[in-house]
Amino acid sequence: MPSKKTSKKEPSKKKTSEGSASKSKRTKSSDKAAKVTSKKEQSKKAPSKKDKPSKKVSSKKEVKVAGQDELTKLKARNKELEEKLHYYRMLKETISFCSNQMVQISELPEAMESVLTKVGTELGKHRTIVFQNYVDTEGELYIHTFFEATLGDAKGIEHIGNLENIYLKDVSVDGMNQLMRGQPWQRTKSQFDLREKKFFGILELEQVALVPITVEQGLWGFLLVGDCEKESSMATEELGALLNLTSMMGNCIQQEMTQGAAWSEKVLFEQLFESAQEAIILGYNDGTIIRANEVFLSLFGYEEAEVLGKKIDDLVAPGDLSTDAEEVTRDVSIGVTVEFETVRQTKKGELIDVSVLASPIMVGDEQIGVYGIYRDISERKRNEEALKESEELFKQAIDGSEGGIWYLEFNPEDPELMPDKIYLSPTLKGYIGFDQHEFPNSVAAWHERIHPDDYEGLMRSSRDHREGYTDHHEAYYRIKHKNGTYRWMHTRGKIIRNEDGDPVRWVGIIWDVTDQKEQEMEALTKRDQATLLGDILAHDISNLNLGISGLMDLMVELEGLPEEGKELSYHVIEQSREITNLVANVRKLRNIPVHQQQTEVVDLRDVLVRTSKGVKANYPLKKMTLKHSVKGGKVLLAGNDLLDDVFFNIFGNSMKHSKSDKVKIDVEHKYLRGSKSYRIEISDNGPGIPDVIKSQLFYDLDDAEYTPTGKGIGMTLVKRIVDLFDGEVWVEDKVASDPSKGSKFILILKRGELD
Amino acid sequence: MATILIVDDEHFIHDLYRNILDTSGKHVVIADAYDGVEAIEVYKGSDPKPDIVIMDHRMPEMDGLEGTKALLELDPNVKVIFASADSSIKRTAIENGASGFLSKPFRFRELIAQLDSVLGDE
Numbered sequence A: 001m002p003s004k005k006t007s008k009k010e011p012s013k014k015k016t017s018e019g020s021a022s023k024s025k026r027t028k029s030s031d032k033a034a035k036v037t038s039k040k041e042q043s044k045k046a047p048s049k050k051d052k053p054s055k056k057v058s059s060k061k062e063v064k065v066a067g068q069d070e071l072t073k074l075k076a077r078n079k080e081l082e083e084k085l086h087y088y089r090m091l092k093e094t095i096s097f098c099s100n101q102m103v104q105i106s107e108l109p110e111a112m113e114s115v116l117t118k119v120g121t122e123l124g125k126h127r128t129i130v131f132q133n134y135v136d137t138e139g140e141l142y143i144h145t146f147f148e149a150t151l152g153d154a155k156g157i158e159h160i161g162n163l164e165n166i167y168l169k170d171v172s173v174d175g176m177n178q179l180m181r182g183q184p185w186q187r188t189k190s191q192f193d194l195r196e197k198k199f200f201g202i203l204e205l206e207q208v209a210l211v212p213i214t215v216e217q218g219l220w221g222f223l224l225v226g227d228c229e230k231e232s233s234m235a236t237e238e239l240g241a242l243l244n245l246t247s248m249m250g251n252c253i254q255q256e257m258t259q260g261a262a263w264s265e266k267v268l269f270e271q272l273f274e275s276a277q278e279a280i281i282l283g284y285n286d287g288t289i290i291r292a293n294e295v296f297l298s299l300f301g302y303e304e305a306e307v308l309g310k311k312i313d314d315l316v317a318p319g320d321l322s323t324d325a326e327e328v329t330r331d332v333s334i335g336v337t338v339e340f341e342t343v344r345q346t347k348k349g350e351l352i353d354v355s356v357l358a359s360p361i362m363v364g365d366e367q368i369g370v371y372g373i374y375r376d377i378s379e380r381k382r383n384e385e386a387l388k389e390s391e392e393l394f395k396q397a398i399d400g401s402e403g404g405i406w407y408l409e410f411n412p413e414d415p416e417l418m419p420d421k422i423y424l425s426p427t428l429k430g431y432i433g434f435d436q437h438e439f440p441n442s443v444a445a446w447h448e449r450i451h452p453d454d455y456e457g458l459m460r461s462s463r464d465h466r467e468g469y470t471d472h473h474e475a476y477y478r479i480k481h482k483n484g485t486y487r488w489m490h491t492r493g494k495i496i497r498n499e500d501g502d503p504v505r506w507v508g509i510i511w512d513v514t515d516q517k518e519q520e521m522e523a524l525t526k527r528d529q530a531t532l533l534g535d536i537l538a539h540d541i542s543n544l545n546l547g548i549s550g551l552m553d554l555m556v557e558l559e560g561l562p563e564e565g566k567e568l569s570y571h572v573i574e575q576s577r578e579i580t581n582l583v584a585n586v587r588k589l590r591n592i593p594v595h596q597q598q599t600e601v602v603d604l605r606d607v608l609v610r611t612s613k614g615v616k617a618n619y620p621l622k623k624m625t626l627k628h629s630v631k632g633g634k635v636l637l638a639g640n641d642l643l644d645d646v647f648f649n650i651f652g653n654s655m656k657h658s659k660s661d662k663v664k665i666d667v668e669h670k671y672l673r674g675s676k677s678y679r680i681e682i683s684d685n686g687p688g689i690p691d692v693i694k695s696q697l698f699y700d701l702d703d704a705e706y707t708p709t710g711k712g713i714g715m716t717l718v719k720r721i722v723d724l725f726d727g728e729v730w731v732e733d734k735v736a737s738d739p740s741k742g743s744k745f746i747l748i749l750k751r752g753e754l755d
Numbered sequence B: 001m002a003t004i005l006i007v008d009d010e011h012f013i014h015d016l017y018r019n020i021l022d023t024s025g026k027h028v029v030i031a032d033a034y035d036g037v038e039a040i041e042v043y044k045g046s047d048p049k050p051d052i053v054i055m056d057h058r059m060p061e062m063d064g065l066e067g068t069k070a071l072l073e074l075d076p077n078v079k080v081i082f083a084s085a086d087s088s089i090k091r092t093a094i095e096n097g098a099s100g101f102l103s104k105p106f107r108f109r110e111l112i113a114q115l116d117s118v119l120g121d122e
Helices: A017-023 A031-045 A068-084 A092-099 A105-123 A154-162 A173-180 A236-275 A294-300 A312-316 A319-333 A378-399 A426-431 A443-448 A452-466 A514-556 A563-591 A604-618 A642-657 A691-697 A714-724 B011-024 B036-045 B064-074 B087-095 B108-120
Strands: A129-137 A140-149 A185-193 A202-215 A218-227 A279-283 A289-292 A338-345 A351-363 A366-376 A403-409 A473-480 A486-497 A503-512 A600-603 A623-628 A636-639 A662-672 A677-684 A728-735 A738-750 B002-007 B027-033 B052-056 B080-084 B100-103
Touching (some): A173 A185, A202 A236, A279 A294, A294 A366, A319 A338, A319 A351, A378 A486, A403 A426, A426 A503, A452 A473, A452 A486, A486 A514, A514 A563, A514 B011, A514 B108, A563 A604, A563 A642, A563 A714, A563 B087, A600 A604, A604 A623, A604 A642, A636 A642, A636 A738, A642 A662, A642 A677, A642 A714, A642 A738, A714 A728, B002 B011, B002 B036, B002 B108, B011 B027, B011 B108, B027 B036, B036 B052, B036 B064, B052 B064, B052 B108, B064 B080, B064 B087, B080 B108, B087 B100, B100 B108
Parallel strands (some): A129 A218, A623 A662, B002 B027, B002 B052, B052 B080, B080 B100
Antiparallel strands (some): A129 A140, A185 A202, A202 A218, A279 A289, A279 A366, A338 A351, A403 A503, A473 A486, A486 A503, A600 A636, A662 A677, A677 A738, A728 A738
């Protein structure tokens, strides 16, 4: 039951709801009946949440003039307001609250505040026309809601619009204008046709006042205060109090509407921000990050704490990327929206392709910040590149009259399985002598014709590409032509993969390169022939020299041969050995490896013994004395048989150029602890080497600027071999600045390490 | 007197060997072959077997390396002195079982020394 309160302003007459019903001039019904039915009706009318979407409050409008136009505007405005609310339903609980208590008029503000608090917290997003019944009980004014309707209801608006048929049918156009201007309207003897509500008949009120509820300077609803018994108009003070009340109601409603909209916007924003598929950051105008969503943190590999307060450009566009990034930040900071694709860097330093939308955030005319949206487009870029390459391959295939194309599709259900079905272009089949329909579109059929020596190489390339080790598949192979001969093919292809990396399609081109291969083979054959000729030349010269030196050896054994004849024979032997050495050095220079070889441990004493013996045999007319202190097993070098050629050529050089019959060669050695090497000095008593010759002695055959002087290639071979073993060689005067006293070769050779 | 089989595709080399070795008075050439295949046949047909085979490298039909291997398969005790102008083949020749290596062209006394060396190993 409603509570009973005392009014200070109006004489009151206590009246129960039953009493009220009996005194009212309703043709049907009673307050009680009205109350009960009202609840039922309200319950039936209450719309659900989904009936009305929420939207932001828009700009203000002012209704100034009544009439049909104004009503149209009013309708539009109501519709607009309607759209701005989160949901739409009847103020069931408000009605329930009001209908279950009697509120003294003097406490109306408080009571309505209570109502509006409830409205504000729960139902404040609704607008309503509240019909209030004014009752006078024991000299006090009470208000009692006995039903309500909504202005937003289409039917209700329609009624208002027609005026003739509204419940408050006595409200004139002038009355509506008055309400729209925010002024209360009242009159006596009003009838409220409630028949359309189906539970009342005609409600006759002795006095009625409508007090407008204004929201955003527009008529939102009104409070009706009616009296079924008392005919006198409400006092100005009373109307003023009610205006205060409705003003407060309007403010509360407006506040609720605004806050509700703001709240919903905030929720929406949060959801949008965090559930977005794109990486989003919000920042100040200078690019300092205020917020970053999960996708952003995940994409760039940062924790939230690592990005907040940092400049976006410092995080994702350091170094070379900073130039264009700073330009973008500058543009956005002055209100320009920029959209582009670029490369940005993750925390780990990986570069990723991204699309970027950078835009200012405006509130009114003021830019309060910026936002950036990044989308990872790496996959798309890769696909584009693959597509571009594949298109290029096709373009080449189509444009080039000499290329034949092939492609095959992988089974999506089993992408690892190599399909047999393949498209082989007519050009391709033509390469091996078949017409389009003569040869099946089968991988196996094609492979069957591949030369067995080339099959494994083709499969290796194919396998490596399928397993992702190579960017593309490429191979040369021979395939059997219809006529039984083999043709050389050059195939190049690429697998197009989906986002999961599974192969989808394999496209490729094959060129018939038989002519090119034959030319290469011919060139190789020529080179081999040249090598062979060189070997034959060396072999035959050696054999001929063997014959010359052998015959000379036999000659000197002849009895009765004068000494002069013997001497001449030895000269012949020497010359033939020079020829042999020259041929041997040429052969060695041609065959010597370019890169360092695996070394063995070589005993220097053994090398000295072997090479000195060979050199002595080559110069029978000269006596060579080799002096050294190298003991067997004591000086071990890192090298191999080629070291013999080093010493053989250096000793031979001394023998060859010595004008004396007695050639003295001293070999000294010293261990260099720091470099784990031996310094070996080989000095002779020969005529020495002029400085101008020294610089040319070890000339490099690859030096295009050097013009050989025809002095042999022995020292060039020495240099090559020493380099091969990471050593050094040079020549000095045996006596400084006096070449005539003989020469000194210095070798730096690595020490050989025994296991 | 050590007996020798000369294997070389050059006829004049055979004559040279014969003359030089005759001069030494310690060695005698008992057989000649002109490639690896013939060397095997001659070796098989020799009785008694030669003490030393002087084997050239480059020859038609079967070269010296293959010939050396084949002879050693036939008689693991055979002594082969490999003779070649290509000293880079020395290591391979020794690995194939040659007992000595002569780098062509060689001096008379080098040949004798090599023969003495190999025979002295026995």
